[in-house]
Amino acid sequence: MARNERVAVVGVGQTKYAATRGDVSLPGLLREAVFRALDDAGMAMGDIDAVVLGKAPDFFEGLMMPEPYLADALGAVGKPLLRVHTAGSVGGSTAIVAAGLVEARVHRRVLTVGWQMQSCSEAMWALSLPMPFQQQLVAGAGGYFAPFIRAYMQRSEAPDDIGILVALKDRRNALKNPYAHLHEPDISYDSIKESLMLWDPIRYAETCPSSDGAIAMVLTDEAGGDAAARPPAWVHGMAFRSEPVMAVGRDEVSPLAGRQCAADVYAQAGITDPREQLDVVEMYVPFSWYEPMWLENLGFAEVGDGWKLTEKGVTALDGDLPVNPSGGVLSSNPIGASGMIRFGEAALQVRGQAGEHQVDGARLALGHAYGGGAQFFAMWVVGADKP
């Protein structure tokens, strides 16, 4: 069988992320990202062959399957239009579905968009809809994940303040990212430590915000990548993995699906030592402690040692494995976009287009997303060189 088509990321466009984007309509939010991505790629809407959209639950905006409604806004009329939904990992999954269309030589130029307009309702409502016969005990995503974080802390015997260090790093990185939702120049170790403990061990300042936002990417075949005006990012590997939300033997602290997804992507990209070979990581960290947890799950550290990388500053912007130079999910979280932002930021890094949060000399980067009860994973590795 002939080799699959190489996939290039030739355009990335992001909206300014904010609690409420009061200046644009819902389609206008997506269009801001789309036109910026097209400009970056030197293309117009008419150059695009197909559009792939992703976002998390429809109840957020109170719109049922809004993609047909958005067709006109995205220049998708007369084109194929797909909508992916894989919970919080959806931004990553959507990019992978879009890239698959190029890889399989079905289309040459694909526009993909991840978005969420959380200001339409409230995350606490949309993510924890009241259900008959149930007792409301979990209190949003934080209440769901906090017990697993506590289990990680206990297993790894990590110092209590690792989460604070992650939050401080990501929020300070966000100051270098003009698109980030949270810009808190005065944030400090003490201010995070003193913030309200919402779901002990998760403090308010260690929690992702609720954002409006969209990100768009233009993906092309090899010829498109070769002809791109700005350096493209080349896709070296991509995969998604899913496991059940509740299954006997499942490890919610370091899910098998995450480990297997990473192994698959590394194998595709020829990565045998991720800690050495990858230059930068954009990982999905909605609560601070997930940085050390994913460092282990993704093979950057031995089990129980992830927090040591954080503590030593390895994951800082000037460390030797920068994690979330963009400020990450902790600084901007339009849920349906958040995974694709990780993928897009990874691409920006290897294109040398990340601006003030550029990691010097980044050649190979990992974009990572997870969703559901840490049961859905999507990842890609992108590089400055062709695979």
Added chain:
Amino acid sequence: MRDVAIVSFAQTVHSRRRQDVNEVELIQPVIQEAKERVGLDRHDIGFTCSGSSDYLAGQAFSFVMTLDAVGPWPPISESHVEMDGAWALYEAWVKIQTGAADTALVYGYGKSSPGDLPRVLSRQLDPYYFGPLWLDSVSVAALQARAMIDSGKLTQRQMAETAARSRAAAKANPFAQVKGDFDVEAILAEDCLADPLRRHDCPPVSDGGAAVVLAADDTARRLVERPAWIRGIDHRVDSHNLGARDLTRAPSAALAAHEAGVSGGKVDVAELHAPFTHQEAILRAEIPLDGAEVNPSGGALAANPMMAAGLIRLGEVARRIIDGSADRGVAHATAGHCLQQNLVAVLEGDG
């Protein structure tokens, strides 16, 4: 392009209400049947993709719970579209084309009975200009039906004939929900539900689901004697602006049919996803079907499980190719209001 075929298809017996089961209990037997028909178990599936909508039953992350039905352990390569399962099949077809999988399980399901479906579907329209009016799906379809009648392209009698023909055909379909012999004159004597639509012009509200197994190349040949090869598949979307569209047309259906290569040969059988009678007429004008038998299953007028009805059209055509009763068929799926989005596939058997 790799040769990819539908090798297995299973569906629920569709009904107005399946209150006895939750969504995972609804779809699990169908998934199991689709795999067992070709002797596969869950470890043999290379990729899994499903289609569903949270809004139908009011269950956020509905697909998360339903994933239990495939037993995704150890972890699997899996994705989900918030669309009809026909588009999940499309995603799986692309995945197989990349070589990342040789087989795929595709399923779609919907329980519409928990809510007032026409009202729920109003949440799919433009939220600024349509949403506050709660324009329901039957009324929207009626605006399109009126445009057809006013344009002289269709009469209410022809619509009634489509209803009668579909429900009569469904008598041979053990999974259909509305079937029997209906008299055209009697239908025409009934009051309108949403003028010019009578109840018979509308699809039933259904709970149900379906599952399909795809396989590539020699794997497909090994699993069934006569795979239903997907010779072409494409999908397109039209403008959402109902007031700016010519409602008597579905250009995206014509374009998808062209891209899928419908006109490349004689069509023995076609399954069109036309929930309302007038929509079959629109699709017949857009998709070149010549003398094909249309909707021998009864189509969506006989059973319309949301998020599965499009996938079922693919399954019904495949079934007829696999059993040798047809050599070449066309399957169509639609999404959105007024046939806004359309998928067309051409399926063929060997020799």
Added chain:
Amino acid sequence: MTEPEILSAPLVLEFPFSRTTGPVIGAFLTGLREKTVVGMRGADGRVICPAVEYDPETGAPLTELVELSDTGTVTSWTWVSQPRQGQPFARPFAFALVQIDGADTAMAHAVDVADATEMSTGMRVRARWAVEREGLITDIECFEPELAR
């Protein structure tokens, strides 16, 4: 295993959704609040009403607003004999596509007449403005036959 009688319970999903309008939808809704119908000139020169921020075919941004009248012509309609919760009237009414005079496209809204026999494609209608207007599509309470006033 004998199956116990299946349980059921009401589930209500309710939220007061907020929707930012951006400049174009905002202009149209501002117009309604001020009893004025506004359209948008499309990429091909036709006037689209309600005003849209992008061309329905090409997606190109649109910026040229056009003031229109509050009268128009019904291009399609249906009769709602049993209105659903939230619809413009609790009594029977028509949903229609109304092409506002000066526009090349139609908008969806209600037409208030006593029964379906009063409806026809091509009939002339005029907007009946709501007394309390806040910048919503329902600031037009409905359309009514033009001669009714």
Added chain:
Amino acid sequence: MSEIAELPEGLWYQPDVDTSQIPAIAGVEAVRSIRVPARVEYLYTPGRAPTRFLRALAEKRIMGERCPVTGKVYVPPRGVSPVVGLPTEEQVELGHRGTVTTFCVVDIAFTGQVTETPFVSALVLIDGADITLHGLIQGIPPADVRPGMRVEAVWVPDDELSTSFENIRWWRPSGEPDVDPDTIREYL
């Protein structure tokens, strides 16, 4: 103090719209946001396995269901064993005590809240089950809750029993010695 990076120049923004030619909207405050309440009503049916569970719960019995392949007991049952994709049919009566595997202390108010904050939301491994279930812990200061702690169900009075998870008001320390946390490591 740190500088905040600025957006690059030349970014695409939605073009402005000229309203000056339309007197009715030229000089007035523009609509920027609308509020559109939406209410959708459903009749929720939990399905066969959850109905079996809830009916038993109304009789003050906690019934799990066994995976037909692995033999592991799931509670609450949803109808299908998630590790094999096959129906669970054999019911297994579970104890009214269990072990806390992990937990968090919730100090945020939310809709539908049943108790005062702060409260402990824990994962409880019920005796006889192989999977944990969310439960509220009371009768002990939050700071004293720990993994391995043994707890027992506190039920609503018999005349208030219904087909609801709310039959178990919360879990409280049972007084038994703690379980070695290492033995419950694989149950989170």
